[in-house]
Amino acid sequence: MSTETGSNFWPLxxxxxxxxxxxxxFPLLVILGTLTTLQYQRQKNAILENVSLVSSYAGQVIQTHLSRDVPENHPAELEIFFNQMSQDKNFRVAYFLDSSGKILYASNSANVGQTLSNSAPDCQPCHRLPVQQRPPASLVVTAGSGERVFRSMFPIENGPACVACHADDGKPLALLLTDTPVAPLEGSLTSAFRENIIxxxxxxxxxxxxxNLALNRLVIQRLVHLLDALSQFGQGSFHLRLPAQSPDEIGQLADAFNEMGQRIEDNAFKTQELSEQLQQRSSERGELLKRIIGAQESERQRVAREIHDxxxxxxxxxxxxxxxxxxxxxSDPPRARQQLDQAQGLVADTTERMYDIILALRPSELDDLGLVSAIRSQAERVFANSDIHFEMDTSRFTSRLPAEVETAVYRTLQEALxxxxxxxxxxxxxxxxxxxKGIFEAEITDNGKGFSLDEIKFTQASPRGLGLxxxxxxxxxxxxxxxxxxxxxxxxxxxLRIPIESEPNHE
Ligand SMILES: Nc1ncnc2c1ncn2[C@@H]1O[C@H](COP(=O)(O)OP(=O)(O)OP(=O)(O)O)[C@@H](O)[C@H]1O
Ligand SMILES: [Mg+2]
Structure with a gap:
């Protein structure tokens, strides 16, 4: 089979x-996009949580030291602590503030003594809100330098160890404020995100x-073959068949195509045969008609000649x-009487001759005696000069049939005889x-040499078989x-079998 791909290949x-x-x-893109975004968000939250933990850890360390150590050592310890924090690159700034916002200690000693204002823009995200609505103690803000930082505020609580020196009013004693730059964290996050996307x-x-490879191999190529076969089939190549394929849906489609092709081819063959038979029948009928007209004409001529002659x-x-x-x-009455007798004889002869002519035109026996006697009389006449012995069995037929049926049966048996x-x-x-049971049957059997029905087909060259x-x-x-x-x-x-609609008349 040709598997050439036609113009339909590309669009399909x-x-x-x-x-x-x-x-x-598309769904894969949505799933991967959602997963990557979720992972990015989760990593970001984990990092911020870590930063928050580190900041609050620093606050807890300060709180623990201050509560354990003797108050005289507090300034020196805080000094050392903030010095260490100034070395820590994780913190952009670290401030130890009193309740008025004054910086008591700082990782950058130059800022010590300054008072931070709550109205500064980087403090507004929390301080513009009522106390109950403020976000948790750590969040990302834009610092005064314009840099985005993760700001954490850890309150140094007034514990039992502190009340000896500090009034017990339930308020925190100080606040540890740390800013951790967000950019380096975001940078590592972004590169991880980029890696994920790649x-x-x-x-x-x-x-x-x-x-695409699977689709091409399992579906497209096979469909294209099928399409190509269908298009060739549509142009009249009914003999075209597809090779056996795997029994999946496309394989089943190919099988259905082959079956359809076989059926159409068979039907086309039968139609061709029927059309030839029809042509044969039509030329046979044409010839029959010609013969009937010819026979009618010569019969008229014969009757005219006989009447004339x-x-x-x-x-x-x-x-x-x-x-x-x-x-x-x-003059001579006895002679006249003799002539009259002769004329009477001539009239009798003529009358007889007239009956002969009438008899030749239509078997009067059929009208007078009925079908069975007419057939018997015909058989006797036909077999008179032959060695053929014939017998008739009409014991199961005692009726008269409609006139046109009797004539047809009589003429048919006449031709058979x-x-x-x-x-x-x-x-x-x-x-x-x-x-x-409403069916008339007539059968005529001979023990002669028989013949082959196939060999008596009517042709123009050999116009036989019109009697049958x-x-x-x-x-x-x-x-x-x-x-x-x-x-x-x-x-x-x-x-021959003829259904008789009306009840036949009994003879
Ligand atoms: N009873 C039979 N026994 C043997 N051969 C027969 C018999 N009846 C018909 N045939 C054969 O069948 C052929 C066709 O018969 P059919 O009556 O159709 O045509 P025909 O007798 O040749 O011509 P037509 O009847 O048109 O004058 C005959 O030529 C004969 O060879
Ligand atoms: Mg014949």
Whole structure:
């Protein structure tokens, strides 16, 4: 089978491939995008939580030291602590503030003594809100320098160890404020995010590639073959079949295509045969019609000739006889009476001749005696000069049929009898007539040489077989059917069956 890809290849490939690829890629893109974003968010939260922990850890360390150590050592310890924090790159600034916002200690000693104002823009995210609505003690703000920082505020609480020196009013004694720059954290986050996106895109590309390869091999190529076959089939290549394929849906489609092709091819073959048979029948019928018209014409000529030759001459003779009689009537009455007798004889002859002509035109026996006697009389006439012995069984037929049915049956059996005499070389013939349950049946069987039905097909070159065809046509016109059962060397059996609608008249 040709597997050439036609002009339909590209649109099918594009549309199906594009649709399936989109159907796979789009949900994958959404899933990967959501996962990457979620992971980014989770990492960011984890980092901020860590930073918050580090800041609050510093606050806890200060709180623990201050509560354990003797108050005289507090300034020195805080000094050391903030010096260490100034070395720590994690903190942009670290302030130890009293309740008025004054910086008591700082990682940058230059700022010590300054008072921070709550109205500064970087303090506003919390301080513009009522106390209950403020966010938790750590959040990202833009510092005065314009840098984004993670700001943490850890209150140094007034514990039991502090009340000896500090008034016990339930308020925190101080506040540890630390700023951790966000940019380095965000930088590592962003590069991790970028890495994730590159991996996701890589996965997507590999998925697209695999999906396309699989689609091409399992679906597109096979569909294109099918499409190509269908298009060739549509142009009349009914013999085209697809090779056996795997039993999936496309395989089943190919099987259905093959089955359809086989059926269409079979039907086309049958149609061709029927059309040839129809042509044959039509030319046979045309020939039959020609013969019937010809036979009618020659029959008319024969009747005209017989009327002219026989009846015309006889009537002329009678007229001449009567004229002579009229002349002799006065002079020689005995002679006139003799002439009259002769004329009467001529009239009787002419009448007989007229009956002969009528008899030749239509079998009067059929009208007078009925079908069975007419057939018997015909058989006796036909077989009179032959060695053929015939018998009739009409015990199951005692009725009269409609006139047109009787004529058709009579003419059919007449032709069968004539064929037997002419071709069969039979010694015995049996004729059966029967009527049963609304069906009239007649059968004529001979034990002659038989013949091959296939060999008597009518052709223009050899115009034989119209007698049998005429028999079939006559019976078909009465709504019946005729079957010829014959083989070379095994005699011939002709069976005709005619359904009789009205109840036949009993003889
Ligand atoms: N009873 C039979 N026994 C043997 N051969 C027969 C018999 N009946 C018909 N045939 C064969 O069938 C052929 C066709 O018969 P059919 O009556 O159709 O045509 P025909 O007798 O040749 O011509 P037509 O009837 O038109 O004058 C005959 O030529 C003969 O060879
Ligand atoms: Mg014949």
């Amino acid at each position: 490939k594009v549309s199906l491939r594009l649709r399936v690829t989109l159907a796979v890629v 991996w996701s895109l890589g996965m997507l590309l590999v998925t697209i590639l695999i999906v 026989d009846l015309g001459q006889a009537l002329g003779g009678i007229s001449f006889q009567l004229e002579a009689t009229r002349r002799l009537f006065q 004539s064929n037997i005499v002419r071709y069969s070389r039979a010694s015995r013939v049996k004729i059966t007539c029967a009527y049963q 065809l005429g028999m079939q046509e006559r019976i078909a016109q009465c709504g019946g059917g005729l079957t010829i059962d014959t083989h070379l060397g095994s005699g011939t059996r002709i069976l």
